[in-house]
Amino acid sequence: MLLTDNGVTTEVSNKGTGMQRALAMSIIQVYSEITNAENSKQLFFFVDEPETFLHPLAQDKLIEAFEKISKNSQVFITTHSPYLLKKYKSSNHFIKIFSSTGNKVTHGNAMNLFPFSPTWGEINYYAFGVCSVEFHNELFGYLQEKYNRTQLEKLLESDTPGNQLRKKINKLTNENAFDEYLVEKGFAQNIKYIRIQSDGKTCEQMKTLPMFIRNIIHHPENEHNKYIEEQLAQSTRKMIEIITN
Known part of the structure; x- marks a missing residue:
C-alpha cells in the first residue's frame, strides 16, 4: 500500500509506527461508517493494543469506531489503556482481566463493587493495579451513602419526636458520625488531620x-496535610473489604 505525505509517496511499511497506526485508525473509522449497510458480512476483528502512539482523544474516536463495527461484527481488543476501557458498557461489552506470575496465567472479572460498576477508577485498580483518587472517592462515597441511608431508615422507623428527629438527621451529614462508623468497621482513628477554621486558625x-485522605482530596487549598501512596492503597484495600463483606 502506498501513502502520500507532504507530496512524497512511499510504501506504508516505510512510514513510522505512528503514521501506520494513524492510517489503520482511519481505515477502521471508514469501515465503521459502511459496516451497517444491509447484507454486510460479519467479520471478527482481533486488535492488539490499538492505543499505541495514539493521543487519548484519538483513542476516544477509535473506540467509537469499534462500537459501530461491533453492531454487526465481533471485536476483540487487548489493551492497557484506561482511555479505551472507560467507554465500557455492561449491556453489550465484556471485560476479562489476565495477569501472569512466572509461567502461570490467571484471569478474573471482579469489577462489580457498585451497582454502577465498573467505574473508571475500578477498572484502573483491577486491570492495572493503579490506586487512584477517583476510586478512593467512589469507595468512600458509596460507603457513606449506604451508612446514611441505613441510619435514616432506622430513624424514620423510630418513635423519635419531631425536633429530636431533625437534629439526628442533621447529624448524619456530620463527618464525625461516619468516621465513627469506619472505626466500628476496623479502622483506627489515629491520624492527625490539621483543619483550617473559619477564622484562619488551625486545629488538630x-x-x-479514609477520612484523612478524603479531606485532603476535597480540600487541596489546605496544605498542612499530606498522604503517601501506600496510605492510599491501604485505605482503598480496607474499604473494598468492607463493601465485599
Whole structure:
C-alpha cells in the first residue's frame, strides 16, 4: 500500500509506527461508517493494543469506531489503556482481566463493587493495579451513602419526636458520625488531620485513614496535610473489604 505525505509517496511499511497506526485508525473509522449497510458480512476483528502512539482523544474516536463495527461484527481488543476501557458498557461489552506470575496465567472479572460498576477508577485498580483518587472517592462515597441511608431508615422507623428527629438527621451529614462508623468497621482513628477554621486558625483532629485522605482530596487549598501512596492503597484495600463483606 502506498501513502502520500507532504507530496512524497512511499510504501506504508516505510512510514513510522505512528503514521501506520494513524492510517489503520482511519481505515477502521471508514469501515465503521459502511459496516451497517444491509447484507454486510460479519467479520471478527482481533486488535492488539490499538492505543499505541495514539493521543487519548484519538483513542476516544477509535473506540467509537469499534462500537459501530461491533453492531454487526465481533471485536476483540487487548489493551492497557484506561482511555479505551472507560467507554465500557455492561449491556453489550465484556471485560476479562489476565495477569501472569512466572509461567502461570490467571484471569478474573471482579469489577462489580457498585451497582454502577465498573467505574473508571475500578477498572484502573483491577486491570492495572493503579490506586487512584477517583476510586478512593467512589469507595468512600458509596460507603457513606449506604451508612446514611441505613441510619435514616432506622430513624424514620423510630418513635423519635419531631425536633429530636431533625437534629439526628442533621447529624448524619456530620463527618464525625461516619468516621465513627469506619472505626466500628476496623479502622483506627489515629491520624492527625490539621483543619483550617473559619477564622484562619488551625486545629488538630484525629481521623481514620479514609477520612484523612478524603479531606485532603476535597480540600487541596489546605496544605498542612499530606498522604503517601501506600496510605492510599491501604485505605482503598480496607474499604473494598468492607463493601465485599
